[in-house]
Amino acid sequence: MRIDVVSLFPEEVDRCTAFGVTGRARERGLLQLHGWNPRDYADGNYRKTDDRTFGGGPGMVMLVEPLRRCLAAVREADPAPVHVVYLSPQGRRLDQKRVRELAAMPRLVLLCGRYEGVDERLVQAEVDEELSIGDYVLSGGELAAAIVVDTVARLQDGALNDAGSAEQDSFEDGLLDCPHYSHPVEHAYGVVPAVLRSGNHAAIARWRRQQALVRTWQRRPDLLEGRELSKADRKLLQEGLAALER
Numbered sequence: 180m181r182i183d184v185v186s187l188f189p190e191e192v193d194r195c196t197a198f199g200v201t202g203r204a205r206e207r208g209l210l211q212l213h214g215w216n217p218r219d220y221a222d223g224n225y226r227k228t229d230d231r232t233f234g235g236g237p238g239m240v241m242l243v244e245p246l247r248r249c250l251a252a253v254r255e256a257d258p259a260p261v262h263v264v265y266l267s268p269q270g271r272r273l274d275q276k277r278v279r280e281l282a283a284m285p286r287l288v289l290l291c292g293r294y295e296g297v298d299e300r301l302v303q304a305e306v307d308e309e310l311s312i313g314d315y316v317l318s319g320g321e322l323a324a325a326i327v328v329d330t331v332a333r334l335q336d337g338a339l340n341d342a343g344s345a346e347q348d349s350f351e352d353g354l355l356d357c358p359h360y361s362h363p364v365e366h367a368y369g370v371v372p373a374v375l376r377s378g379n380h381a382a383i384a385r386w387r388r389q390q391a392l393v394r395t396w397q398r399r400p401d402l403l404e405g406r407e408l409s410k411a412d413r414k415l416l417q418e419g420l421a422a423l424e425r
């Protein structure tokens with residue numbers, strides 16, 4: 180998968196995705212990341228990329244023309260069709276379902292705004308999708324872009340050593356993840372639940388599903404709204420909640 184990042188600080192996304200799973204995915208060529216700076220496509224001695232917003236009020240807006248030229252160069256750099264994503268608080272909320280869809284695309288272009296954002300005419304003419312990582316304002320779209328890179332990189336084939344672990348991820352089936360434990364079995368902070376050491380894989384899977392259901396019910400009931408739980412899941416949840424009462 181190829182990702183092109185358009186940003187006044189392209190190195191920020193490069194540095195944020197140079198470690199761990201994402202760094203390894205890049206080293207293995209599972210993900211190619213290219214940075215582009217619209218300042219390289221701006222005119223004049225000051226290579227202006229932003230200016231005051233029409234209509235008055237505080238803040239600056241990124242100019243349409245340097246971005247238009249920059250995006251033309253990005254499209255030109257590879258024959259694969261691009262899907263242009265603009266990271267902004269006005270975008271649709273990113274979730275794991277959308278991450279899986281983005282991860283299957285051959286090319287992504289991530290447009291990072293600074294200041295008050297980008298001239299709306301550029302958005303209307305060039306952006307396929309506006310995405311938000313959450314309801315808060317960052318100083319720039321770069322950290323949001325780095326999150327998109329991270330989430331899609333780890334889903335590339337070969338990125339995770341144990342392919343299964345991407346499936347076991349929380350949100351993979353719309354639920355929060357179950358708790359996890361490792362050595363030692365006994366510790367001042369508590370003991371590892373016996374079922375996890377029973378070797379009974381059916382019981383372990385059942386316990387994990389039950390924990391995921393109870394946790395989701397307790398912490399993120401919104402994830403269960405509009406979702407028809409299976410008879411088995413409803414039984415597991417009820418049993419799990421009853422156990423908390425005891």
Ligand SMILES: NC(=O)c1ccc(NCc2ccccc2)nc1
Pocket residue numbers: 266267268291292293294295296297310311312313314315316317318319320323
């Ligand atoms: N919540 C997000 O995903 C997000 C994305 C970008 C951002 N800041 C840059 C910007 C500001 C205004 C308009 C467009 C981009 N803040 C938050």
